[in-house]
Amino acid sequence: MVDIRQLRYFITVAETLHFGRAAQILHVSQPPLSRQVQALERDLGVTLIERNSRHARLTASGERFLDEARGVVAALDQACRNAQLVAAGSLGELRIGFMMHAAHSSLPPIVKRFMEERPEVDLQLKETLPSEILDQVLRGDLDAAITFGQGAVKGLAIEPILREPLILAAPDDHPLAGRGPITPAMIAEEGLIVTPRIVAPPLRAAIDSYFAAGQAVPRVRLETQLQHTIISLVAQGIGIALVPHSMARLGTRGVRFASLDEAPEIEHALVWRTDNRNPALPFFTRLGGLGRA
Amino acid sequence: MVDIRQLRYFITVAETLHFGRAAQILHVSQPPLSRQVQALERDLGVTLIERNSRHARLTASGERFLDEARGVVAALDQACRNAQLVAAGSLGELRIGFMMHAAHSSLPPIVKRFMEERPEVDLQLKETLPSEILDQVLRGDLDAAITFGQGAVKGLAIEPILREPLILAAPDDHPLAGRGPITPAMIAEEGLIVTPRIVAPPLRAAIDSYFAAGQAVPRVRLETQLQHTIISLVAQGIGIALVPHSMARLGTRGVRFASLDEAPEIEHALVWRTDNRNPALPFFTRLGGLGRA
């Protein structure tokens, strides 16, 4: 059976056209070299090197085979190097899930740094509903994810990376827009636009706790999944909303923000399976601290 | 050192994720298989298969390496097959030179058939001056060539493939145009357009012999290398010419042809080095007979 040693031997002989010199280069003696090339030719059933006891030169088959053999050897070396790079976490792919609330806050600095440090790792970002994210991590569809902080889950590592307060988002012609700490009573009568409970339970819990602390009951006017849609509806004057502080950075026209009195906080956390053996994963999770920036 | 056997073993184990079954498929017993995979991992310094005594599954490096190892094995198999195809003359390249006079006569049928029979051979056609063609064959720049027939040359095989008479080419308003056998005396006073002697000695020799047989002396008005140019100049009424019969097939406007009395003939021949070992060459030279068509 043709093997790599035979290819390496043949390539060297083909390059020097001299069995003795090739043997020196390969650090073997000449007889085994001759025999290996013979064995290769016998296996192929093809004469690759035409040789009399004085000269050696390639046949047409030999020229062709030299070319392709070089490719095979190079591909093998590359494969070995790549396997090592993958094991070192410098090459490969990493599937990261994130809830939309992380897109403007904790996610970007982590992703940016990771891509700088591990440019050869194919980072696959998948925006997912918070309610589905844990399942996907547990199933192994995601290597890691950024979602809301929560209690321990068996088999998962959960590392908090960001706490941010909720703030009030109101149309810019609204009397409370831009004003100081807002108490629950001040907005209890307003129509509220919120994310459905099923989509982001911790966010709804934070909103509920805020109103509960002021003995108020929020009036939900509309539910919609995407944060951007909520902001957009606020800008249209359809209602007000309580949103994570990072939404204020977007500078959407027609919306102004105001801090809340005793503002509830939501927590972002990095989550991954403790038995996930993707070598690139530790280099991602160790960046969790950047989420605070 | 990593070798092909290790790759094949690893691939089979990776595909079955079961050392025992893989060993059956490979027709070896399980212990050597385990040892080869271990050796591979030791050489790479990387764990490819995570295994306890119950289950086996690939690591990230293993997945990657499986992919690339398959490529390496496939490339090797392909290289072996191609070497055999080249040796059989079914793959490779063949450099064929030809004089322009062959382009409309002996060359096309040979080339057409060869391309049908050996579609994977890269046929490189190089139009060359007859005066240079033998040197290129002797130097090895060409595997074979079609040129004028001539005496034996040491180291070359020369096989005649076509004899064709010269004919008169004249402007279509010329009194001799289209007429019967032309004797030398009938055109001795006309201005003649010819190829330079150095470019195609046998052609000039044929023309000379024609006039010499009639005790006439041609009046050369113009010399130019390419046959097409000669025909074109004739069409313009600049002169007449004696050209190979195959030129009549072109049907150039403004030119008519007439046969010559005791017409001299020129011979086309296939030429190649007898020591040329290009396996595709015999399949080309054996088609020489088609040149007569």
Place this chain on the structure above:
DNA sequence: ACCATGAATACCTTTTCTGCATCAATCGAT
């Protein structure tokens, strides 16, 4: 806790590879 399964290890046999010595063929010089 025990049993069945599957991979690793121990040990021996067989095969293959290497190196040394030598042979054979070719080319150049005399």
Place this chain on the structure above:
DNA sequence: ATCGATTGATGCAGAAAAGGTATTCATGGT
């Protein structure tokens, strides 16, 4: 034309590697 130098091939013995059988070790399910 002959001889010597060069270079690839061959014969043989020792070394290394691969394979096979028997057995052990670890794990997951009952």
